[in-house]
Amino acid sequence: MPTPSRRPRADAGRNRARVLEVAAHLFTERGGEVQMADVARTAGVGIGTVYRHFPTRQALVEAIAEQRFLEILGFARTMCEKAASGREAVRTLLEHIGQVHEDGRALSRVIESTLGNTAPRGPVQAELRELGDTLIARGTADGTLRQDATFDDLYMLVGALATVARANIGDWHRFIDITLAGLEPRTDPASP
Amino acid sequence: MPTPSRRPRADAGRNRARVLEVAAHLFTERGGEVQMADVARTAGVGIGTVYRHFPTRQALVEAIAEQRFLEILGFARTMCEKAASGREAVRTLLEHIGQVHEDGRALSRVIESTLGNTAPRGPVQAELRELGDTLIARGTADGTLRQDATFDDLYMLVGALATVARANIGDWHRFIDITLAGLEPRTDPASP
Amino acid sequence: MPTPSRRPRADAGRNRARVLEVAAHLFTERGGEVQMADVARTAGVGIGTVYRHFPTRQALVEAIAEQRFLEILGFARTMCEKAASGREAVRTLLEHIGQVHEDGRALSRVIESTLGNTAPRGPVQAELRELGDTLIARGTADGTLRQDATFDDLYMLVGALATVARANIGDWHRFIDITLAGLEPRTDPASP
Amino acid sequence: MPTPSRRPRADAGRNRARVLEVAAHLFTERGGEVQMADVARTAGVGIGTVYRHFPTRQALVEAIAEQRFLEILGFARTMCEKAASGREAVRTLLEHIGQVHEDGRALSRVIESTLGNTAPRGPVQAELRELGDTLIARGTADGTLRQDATFDDLYMLVGALATVARANIGDWHRFIDITLAGLEPRTDPASP
DNA sequence: GATGAATGAGCATTCATTCAT
DNA sequence: CATGAATGAATGCTCATTCAT
Numbered sequence: 154m155p156t157p158s159r160r161p162r163a164d165a166g167r168n169r170a171r172v173l174e175v176a177a178h179l180f181t182e183r184g185g186e187v188q189m190a191d192v193a194r195t196a197g198v199g200i201g202t203v204y205r206h207f208p209t210r211q212a213l214v215e216a217i218a219e220q221r222f223l224e225i226l227g228f229a230r231t232m233c234e235k236a237a238s239g240r241e242a243v244r245t246l247l248e249h250i251g252q253v254h255e256d257g258r259a260l261s262r263v264i265e266s267t268l269g270n271t272a273p274r275g276p277v278q279a280e281l282r283e284l285g286d287t288l289i290a291r292g293t294a295d296g297t298l299r300q301d302a303t304f305d306d307l308y309m310l311v312g313a314l315a316t317v318a319r320a321n322i323g324d325w326h327r328f329i330d331i332t333l334a335g336l337e338p339r340t341d342p343a344s345p
Numbered sequence: 346m347p348t349p350s351r352r353p354r355a356d357a358g359r360n361r362a363r364v365l366e367v368a369a370h371l372f373t374e375r376g377g378e379v380q381m382a383d384v385a386r387t388a389g390v391g392i393g394t395v396y397r398h399f400p401t402r403q404a405l406v407e408a409i410a411e412q413r414f415l416e417i418l419g420f421a422r423t424m425c426e427k428a429a430s431g432r433e434a435v436r437t438l439l440e441h442i443g444q445v446h447e448d449g450r451a452l453s454r455v456i457e458s459t460l461g462n463t464a465p466r467g468p469v470q471a472e473l474r475e476l477g478d479t480l481i482a483r484g485t486a487d488g489t490l491r492q493d494a495t496f497d498d499l500y501m502l503v504g505a506l507a508t509v510a511r512a513n514i515g516d517w518h519r520f521i522d523i524t525l526a527g528l529e530p531r532t533d534p535a536s537p
Numbered sequence: 538m539p540t541p542s543r544r545p546r547a548d549a550g551r552n553r554a555r556v557l558e559v560a561a562h563l564f565t566e567r568g569g570e571v572q573m574a575d576v577a578r579t580a581g582v583g584i585g586t587v588y589r590h591f592p593t594r595q596a597l598v599e600a601i602a603e604q605r606f607l608e609i610l611g612f613a614r615t616m617c618e619k620a621a622s623g624r625e626a627v628r629t630l631l632e633h634i635g636q637v638h639e640d641g642r643a644l645s646r647v648i649e650s651t652l653g654n655t656a657p658r659g660p661v662q663a664e665l666r667e668l669g670d671t672l673i674a675r676g677t678a679d680g681t682l683r684q685d686a687t688f689d690d691l692y693m694l695v696g697a698l699a700t701v702a703r704a705n706i707g708d709w710h711r712f713i714d715i716t717l718a719g720l721e722p723r724t725d726p727a728s729p
Numbered sequence: 730m731p732t733p734s735r736r737p738r739a740d741a742g743r744n745r746a747r748v749l750e751v752a753a754h755l756f757t758e759r760g761g762e763v764q765m766a767d768v769a770r771t772a773g774v775g776i777g778t779v780y781r782h783f784p785t786r787q788a789l790v791e792a793i794a795e796q797r798f799l800e801i802l803g804f805a806r807t808m809c810e811k812a813a814s815g816r817e818a819v820r821t822l823l824e825h826i827g828q829v830h831e832d833g834r835a836l837s838r839v840i841e842s843t844l845g846n847t848a849p850r851g852p853v854q855a856e857l858r859e860l861g862d863t864l865i866a867r868g869t870a871d872g873t874l875r876q877d878a879t880f881d882d883l884y885m886l887v888g889a890l891a892t893v894a895r896a897n898i899g900d901w902h903r904f905i906d907i908t909l910a911g912l913e914p915r916t917d918p919a920s921p
Numbered sequence: 922g923a924t925g926a927a928t929g930a931g932c933a934t935t936c937a938t939t940c941a942t
Numbered sequence: 943c944a945t946g947a948a949t950g951a952a953t954g955c956t957c958a959t960t961c962a963t
Contacts, residue, residue, distance in 0.1 A: 189933065199949040201936085210933065255950080266458050270512040306523065309515030313505035320462035323501030331498060335527030380957060382925095391924035393961085402958065428925090552926080573954065582926040585957085594954065650842050654896040690907065693899030697889035704846035707885030714884065719911030744944090765937060766946095775945035777940085786937065927949075928960075 169206040184259035215269040239292025251325040254318035261319035361398040364388045376451035408457040431484025443517040444508035453511035553590040568643035598651040623676020635709040638702035645703035745782040760835035790843040815868025827901040832893035837895035
């Protein structure tokens with residue numbers, strides 16, 4: 154790894170990145186029982202350094218969560234154009250999110266218990282919103298999603314999916330199937 | 346109140362019931378910050394007594410959760426027969442569950458963070474399973490649910506619904522709508 | 538000491554007294570660098586026990602300070618009647634207080650830096666006030682103190698004396714001399 | 730302000746003065762909770778620079794205290810000659826000192842808790858001593874102070890006055906009154 | 922059975938000081 | 943000379959659980 158000498162020069166927040174990476178790793182493997190001191194030790198820095206960059210345990214978790222959002226956002230942008238339809242675009246996104254939560258169950262639980270279900274702050278939030286709106290619009294336009302589908306529906310389903318995937322409540326692929334079926338245009342507007 | 350003298354009569358597990366009731370109350374109002382000592386004090390017993398009946402905090406939470414399951418089970422039995430169709434029976438059940446979690450958000454969070462998503466143990470589990478199977482069977486029989494709908498689907502959706510309702514992720518009534526739409530018989534076999 | 542077995546029965550706050558005694562000792566010898574854990578260890582109890590009786594470091598210091606006040610109060614009552622005059626009664630009191638602060642310099646500093654100059658709360662305060670008033674009244678009545686001497690003067694001088702004695706600013710006996718001379722009846726009302 | 734470019738000219742100890750000034754300000758306003766980093770930030774320098782000039786927090790406080798002594802010394806020199814008598818000269822000095830401590834209570838406490846009651850080192854000490862001796866000598870010579878009054882008395886009373894003024898123990902003007910009365914020539918040799 | 926005092930490992934956070942650049 | 947990122951020992955406090963009475 155990029156750690157030539159013990160105390161490089163700390164070019165800007167090189168350490169910050171390292172701490173973040175290490176923390177994500179530890180949370181993923183050991184969950185909430187990870188202590189700030191563990192993070193520091195594993196990252197090879199003093200605990201003070203961890204606190205310089207993340208003044209609170211919660212701040213650290215927030216940073217990790219934001220990083221995750223960014224990864225998902227990146228993936229979503231790439232995939233968005235390749236999908237055959239609006240619904241398939243949503244499906245791909247959901248599958249990715251489900252996988253992220255399955256792969257990082259412990260981390261997911263830490264984020265959930267620390268931040269509740271707070272949406273990301275600032276620019277990320279705006280980008281997320283924009284992306285979601287785009288997907289929904291595409292689906293309603295090409296007729297692969299119900300006309301009344303909204304961003305809020307998507308947001309809600311993502312939250313639910315995260316729970317299903319991280320808590321191992323059932324087969325989250327199946328959850329996506331059912332859910333997307335529920336978002337299809339209603340053939341029979343008056344359900345029997 | 347029923348505490349005339351210092352030691353009323355120590356009737357069997359009168360205390361157990363009292364502790365359980367008080368604990369549910371406190372968790373509902375103050376969430377996870379409730380301490381075992383609070384429970385004891387509020388119940389008017391020593392903390393040792395609490396531990397006699399519930400050897401662990403987790404055990405106490407489990408007992409509360411089971412009680413909840415029982416209430417839901419009771420409601421479900423009553424409602425089951427009145428519903429117009431299998432799907433409507435499921436809807437009624439889900440609506441009830443959503444309401445329970447909305448009304449007891451803090452308690453819901455405590456249960457979630459303490460027990461993860463562990464299903465109830467013992468007899469309750471069996472009864473729950475039986476009830477669920479019955480509902481699903483009725484729906485597939487009367488054609489108001491997809492033929493491939495299973496108990497596991499229901500279990501998963503209940504878990505997801507609980508999250509949506511307790512974390513306030515969105516409108517859980519809407520969640521039920523989408524979800525039940527997804528469980529309808531497939532008019533268009535084209536979707537995977 | 539009255540510690541037959543390791544965990545006697547903790548008759549009421551036997552432990553409380555022990556912790557208080559030990560804490561006073563340690564503060565007297567090592568001053569502010571004493572940690573709560575030290576107190577617990579030295580007292581032979583768990584740190585939780587210390588916190589049970591004194592929920593805060595400040596609370597512990599307050600208790601020690603109050604104890605000191607009580608000792609002084611006790612001494613003052615005894616001495617009050619034996620003194621030849623009001624002024625001599627005040628002198629005896631001041632000498633005692635000076636001695637207490639000289640003997641417990643480090644403890645005095647801890648009390649000062651923790652509580653500032655807060656007067657004792659509750660009943661002790663009232664008793665102190667009463668005693669002081671009595672002394673002043675006697676002195677003004679028998680003509681050994683200035684007619685305009687007040688309790689507030691005494692309170693202020695005690696505070697100043699405490700500083701002189703604990704900080705070793707000078708000879709506190711001399712401070713008392715000067716101070717009492719200043720409280721004598723004014724022979725010459727218009728000072729030259 | 731004198732910070733045109735990033736590094737003005739680095740004139741000798743221009744920084745030292747700035748840090749000193751800023752630190753005194755901060756201590757006066759926020760007391761002991763001021764951190765070294767606050768001082769650096771407010772002074773617009775790096776924390777390393779603060780430590781270059783004052784190798785220790787205590788050193789910084791000492792420098793501030795010395796500065797104060799110098800101000801008082803300056804005032805004393807001016808006033809000394811104008812006073813009507815030795816006693817009045819002492820009174821004027823004490824009034825000034827009381828005012829300084831009242832105006833800078835928080836700073837006073839910081840100095841006290843950091844330095845205890847250490848007298849200033851080096852030349853300032855000598856000047857202070859000389860001034861005090863002069864005042865006392867004048868008072869004993871013109872008969873407005875007791876013949877046995879000494880510099881140590883004055884030093885002690887100043888220390889006590891500082892406590893009264895900074896801790897708000899009582900009316901420090903009254904303290905000066907009583908104290909000076911105690912330093913008057915003894916009309917009645919009866920008292921010890 | 923009941924009681925509640927005692928336990929003590931565990932934890933997040935602070936801040937004066939150092940030193941590589 | 944200046945900078946400020948890094949350091950890490952120190953600290954007060956919590957709370958589930960135990961056990962002597």
